[in-house]
Amino acid sequence: MAEPVTIARPYAEAVFKLAREQNALAAWADALANLDAVVGDARVQSIIGDPNVSAQQLEGLVLGVIGDKLEAGVATEARNFIRVLAQNSRLELTPHIRVLYENLKREHEGVLEAKVISALPISDDQVKTLIATLEAKFKRTITARIEIDPQLIGGVKIVVGDKVIDATVRGRLDAMAATLTH
Numbered sequence: 001m002a003e004p005v006t007i008a009r010p011y012a013e014a015v016f017k018l019a020r021e022q023n024a025l026a027a028w029a030d031a032l033a034n035l036d037a038v039v040g041d042a043r044v045q046s047i048i049g050d051p052n053v054s055a056q057q058l059e060g061l062v063l064g065v066i067g068d069k070l071e072a073g074v075a076t077e078a079r080n081f082i083r084v085l086a087q088n089s090r091l092e093l094t095p096h097i098r099v100l101y102e103n104l105k106r107e108h109e110g111v112l113e114a115k116v117i118s119a120l121p122i123s124d125d126q127v128k129t130l131i132a133t134l135e136a137k138f139k140r141t142i143t144a145r146i147e148i149d150p151q152l153i154g155g156v157k158i159v160v161g162d163k164v165i166d167a168t169v170r171g172r173l174d175a176m177a178a179t180l181t182h
Contacts, residue, residue, distance in 0.1 A: 004092075004093055004096050005096045005100070007090070007093060007096075008090075008093040008096035008097045008100055009100055011081075011085070011090065011093065011097045012096075012097045012098075012100035012101045012104065013100075013104070015028055015032070015081060015097070015101055016028075016101055016104040016105065016108075018077060019074075019101075019105075020108070022073065022074065022077075024071075024073050024074050025105050025108070025109075027071040027073055027074045028074055028078070028101070029101065029102065029105060030071060031070050031071065031074055031078040031081075032094070032097065032098040032101055032102075033098065034066055034069045034070065035062070035066065035078075035082065035094050035098075036094050036095055036098045038062055038065045038066055039062070039091050039092070039094040039095070040094075040095065044061070044062070044065075045092075047061065048091055048092055049092075055086045055087045055089065056086075058086050058091065059082060059083050059086035059087070062082055062086065062091065063079060063082055063083075066082070106143075109141075110140055110141060111140065111141045111142070111143055112134075112138055112140050112141070112142050112143075112160055112161060113142070113143050113144075113145060113160070114130075114131070114134055114142050114143070114144045114145070114158055114159065114160045115144075115145050115147065115158070115159040115160075116130065116144050116145070116146050116147070116156055116157075116158050117147045117148075117149050117152065117156065117157040117158075117159075117168075118146065118147070118148060118149070118152070118155075118156045118157075119148070119149065119150055119151075119152040119153055119154050119155060119156075119168065119169070120148070120154070121148060122146055122156070127144055127146065130144065130156075130158075131143075131144055134158070134160065138160060142160070151170060152168040152169065152170045152171075153168065153169035153170050153173075154168065154169040155167045155168035155169050155170075155171070155172075156168065157171065
């Protein structure tokens with residue numbers, strides 16, 4: 001069976017293409033965020049997997065919950081998209097579709113996302129300095145997502161796309177251990 005992200009990719013690409021044509025990248029990002037929030041709810045999750053609930057009932061539930069949260073410029077197309085997902089039993093792919101869409105949107109806008117993992121909280125000034133340094137290095141706009149991981153002991157680990165910058169105490173200890181054992 002195919003991986004969920006593989007199945008989600010054509011849906012995300014179709015939405016992205018439509019959003020670009022409509023000049024509504026942000027509106028579609030909001031629509032997908034709203035859909036993801038609804039589908040991510042535990043009560044809706046239990047209904048998605050219930051064989052006693054038809055695709056039409058599930059579609060009605062999701063559209064009823066989303067209601068007026070869809071922007072006017074994309075509301076009709078977003079409702080149609082939800083119908084397609086429900087009828088094809090693909091609503092559970094919504095989180096993957098959203099992530100893939102956001103990646104396509106950032107790439108289109110020339111923005112990279114950096115995941116910054118730190119052992120301790122990072123101040124706003126430190127984040128700004130780090131982003132400025134990364135923007136100079138990658139020559140693109142960078143957005144940062146900060147995560148705290150006390151297992152790192154100290155320092156930071158930065159992941160930008162497939163590049164990893166490991167300046168953590170844990171990383172240095174692991175590198176020393178590898179050097180000593182080889």
